[in-house]
Amino acid sequence: MPELPEVETMVRGVRPHLQNRTIIRMSFLRCRRRPIQTDPRPAAMQRHVRNTVIRKVARLGKRIVVHLNTHHSLVIEPRMTGLLLIGAAPTTEHRRIRWCLAEHPNHPEAPNAFEFWDRRGLGTVRLLNPEQLRHLRQNLGPDPLDMSVDDWQICLARTRRPVKNALLDQTIVAGIGNIYACEILHRSRISPHAPAASLARSRIERLAAASRVILRQAIRCEGSTLSDGTYRSALNRNGRYQNLHRVYQKAGTRCPDCRRSVIRRIVQAGRSTFYCPSCQKH
C-alpha cells in the first residue's frame, strides 16, 4: 500500500527517465469494470497533456506530482495498489494509463513510455492548475521527513484523537499510512491510544526521531512489499523493508524489543493497529 517510502521510491525510479521528456500521447486503457477516476474527464486531460514537456517529478505526501511546462501538473494517487512503472507493466491486466514519450534526444534506446498499473483500481489521476495544486498543498499536513520536533508538537496539538489516528490523518502529517504508523509508534514506545495533544515533549522527540529513522531506512530498502506482492518499484523490483517490520502483521509473536509480551492487534478508526502492550504505554 504505497505510503511515503513506496511513493518516494516510485518517484526516484521514474524521475531520471521522465525529466525533460516530451509526452506524445496519454492513453486510457480499457478496464474490466469502472474506468479510472480522473479530473477533468480523460479526453480533456489527453488534449492538455499532448506535446507537453515534463519539467520535474516530485512527491507530495502519498501522491506523485508530474510538473508540466504548461504550469499544470498531473497528480497521481496510487491509493492501495497503484504503481507507476517505467516502460510496460509486467502484466497487461490492470494497466490503466500509458504515456508515450518522444525519443530521448541523447539516448535513443531509453524507454519511451511509462504506465500506471492498478490491480484494485482505487487510484486516481488529476490535472491541476497552479491554484488547485496550492489548494491541495494547503489541505495537507507537512512532510514527516521535513518536520522538526516543534513542527510535530504543533501538528499533534491540533487533536485529542488517539495518536495512531492522528498519524493516519493526511491533514495533520502527509505520507504516513497504516504500516509505518504502527512501526513508528512501536519504535517511539508510545501507546497507539494516547491522545495526540497530550503527548509529553520527550515522547514527541522520540516520535520525530523514529519517523525520520524508519522512513529513511524504508526508502533505502525501496519500501515494503507485503505477502500479496503487489507493491513493486518503478523498475519492477520488490521492496525489502517488510523484512524489518517489527510489529505490523506480527500479532501473536513475541515483541522483538522486550522479548516478553506478545504483539497485539486491535482496530482503531476501522484499521488494524499492531503494538506491544508492554513497550508502548501511555
Added chain:
DNA sequence: CCCCAGTCCTGCGGGC
C-alpha cells in the same frame, strides 16, 4: 469535533 459505516475494488485465505 470526531466517530462510524458505507463506497470504490481485487485477491487471498479461513472455514465449512
Added chain:
DNA sequence: TGCCCGCAGGACTGGG
C-alpha cells in the same frame, strides 16, 4: 476439493 465470505485499507461522504 471447492465455494463463499470476510478482510486488507486510502480517501472520501453522509449521518449521528
